[in-house]
Amino acid sequence: MTEFDKECMLEAIKLSRQNLADGKGGPFGAVVAKDGKIISAESNKVTSANDPTAHAEIEAIRAACKTLNTFSLEGCVIYTSCEPCPMCLSAVHWARIEKIYYANSRKDAAEINFDDDIIYNEVSKALEDRNIPMIRFMNEEAKKVFFEWKEKEDKIHY
Amino acid sequence: MTEFDKECMLEAIKLSRQNLADGKGGPFGAVVAKDGKIISAESNKVTSANDPTAHAEIEAIRAACKTLNTFSLEGCVIYTSCEPCPMCLSAVHWARIEKIYYANSRKDAAEINFDDDIIYNEVSKALEDRNIPMIRFMNEEAKKVFFEWKEKEDKIHY
Numbered sequence: 001m002t003e004f005d006k007e008c009m010l011e012a013i014k015l016s017r018q019n020l021a022d023g024k025g026g027p028f029g030a031v032v033a034k035d036g037k038i039i040s041a042e043s044n045k046v047t048s049a050n051d052p053t054a055h056a057e058i059e060a061i062r063a064a065c066k067t068l069n070t071f072s073l074e075g076c077v078i079y080t081s082c083e084p085c086p087m088c089l090s091a092v093h094w095a096r097i098e099k100i101y102y103a104n105s106r107k108d109a110a111e112i113n114f115d116d117d118i119i120y121n122e123v124s125k126a127l128e129d130r131n132i133p134m135i136r137f138m139n140e141e142a143k144k145v146f147f148e149w150k151e152k153e154d155k156i157h158y
Numbered sequence: 159m160t161e162f163d164k165e166c167m168l169e170a171i172k173l174s175r176q177n178l179a180d181g182k183g184g185p186f187g188a189v190v191a192k193d194g195k196i197i198s199a200e201s202n203k204v205t206s207a208n209d210p211t212a213h214a215e216i217e218a219i220r221a222a223c224k225t226l227n228t229f230s231l232e233g234c235v236i237y238t239s240c241e242p243c244p245m246c247l248s249a250v251h252w253a254r255i256e257k258i259y260y261a262n263s264r265k266d267a268a269e270i271n272f273d274d275d276i277i278y279n280e281v282s283k284a285l286e287d288r289n290i291p292m293i294r295f296m297n298e299e300a301k302k303v304f305f306e307w308k309e310k311e312d313k314i315h316y
Contacts, residue, residue, distance in 0.1 A: 001295055009296045017303045020310055027307040047314040050229045052252040053216050062209055071208045081300045083292075086281045087248035092290060093277050094210040094245065100292045103300030112304045113315065119251050123244045124282040132250060134241075134258045137159055138167045142239045142261030145175045146270045149185040152178055156205040157271065 008033050008079040009101060015043040015056070016081040024048040026114065030056035030080040032064035032073065032097070039076065040064040056080060057088035061095045071158055073097050082109050085116040086123045094158075166191050166237040167259060173201040173214070174239040182206040184272065188214035188238040190222035190231065190255070197234065198222040214238060215246035219253045229316055231255045240267055243274040244281045252316075 001009075008031045015029025025044035032040045042059035046052055057080050064073055073095040082104040084092060092100060106116045127134045149155065159167075166189045173187025183202035190198045200217035204210055215238050222231055231253040240262040242250060250258060264274045285292045307313065 013296065013300045013303060020306055027303050046229050046316050050223045050227060051220055052223065052229045053219060053249050058211050061211060065208045065210065069208060071204050071210045085248060087245050087252060089281055090243060090245035090277050091211050093280060098290065100290055102292060102294055103296045104304060108301055108304055112308050119248050120281065122251060123247055132256065132258055134260060136260055138171065138261045142171045143266055145171060145185050146262060146266055148178055150270050158204050
């Protein structure tokens, strides 16, 4: 690890600890960096923002995109105080972040009752085996919109 | 399906189509409902909000939480014009939504170049087999914060 890697991870861990004092959410922090500079540094805000998606990584991705004025974080890396849950891991993909540095593992998280494994298992299951029922209807109607999108010439793909 | 189910899904599909005209993002819409009432109805805003996490389902979850002033959508269901990607499926879990109605499938999405399958596969892989490298360090330092969280008495769990 470089000195910069250490600096970024220490910042993520500092934010995770700061959340205990501030009571903003769970003990998680994340930093997005590019070309040796910190772009964003955020903590979990689920309970204070009333937003179940406001995990540290999601918050850091949103903030970095805002700062860089883009929906693509190509060339960026993320430092997170804990292994990302499937929501955040997927967000890292959508954001095109290139590397993930993490400190605590999902096992460490499970020990303090943040059980990402349940969601990792759920995401990997066939639709008919999921805990949350998935019911399909109106496919024909919805698919028309997909065709219209396909034909649309001035669309912005992401 | 009830008349209300159909009404909600038609609204989600309407929003997915509206996005083509508005140019706010991909052709996706979602509705969160509770006790036979629509709580939120949102479309994808990735490219207009510069937020790669602004999928329709995430936007609908955020908006419903804001309206209901809570981080838990227990008792809610979601109607989405397309099968949720792993990010949105995980968000549905974190939000404690109880049922998912969807119209287009991930295969339909792949046909218009939204290839969630890549992310579904990635999430299911062992960490060392992932496309995005995952590098662990400073676990000892980060784990101290987890212990402090465990000991904290006035925490809000979610």
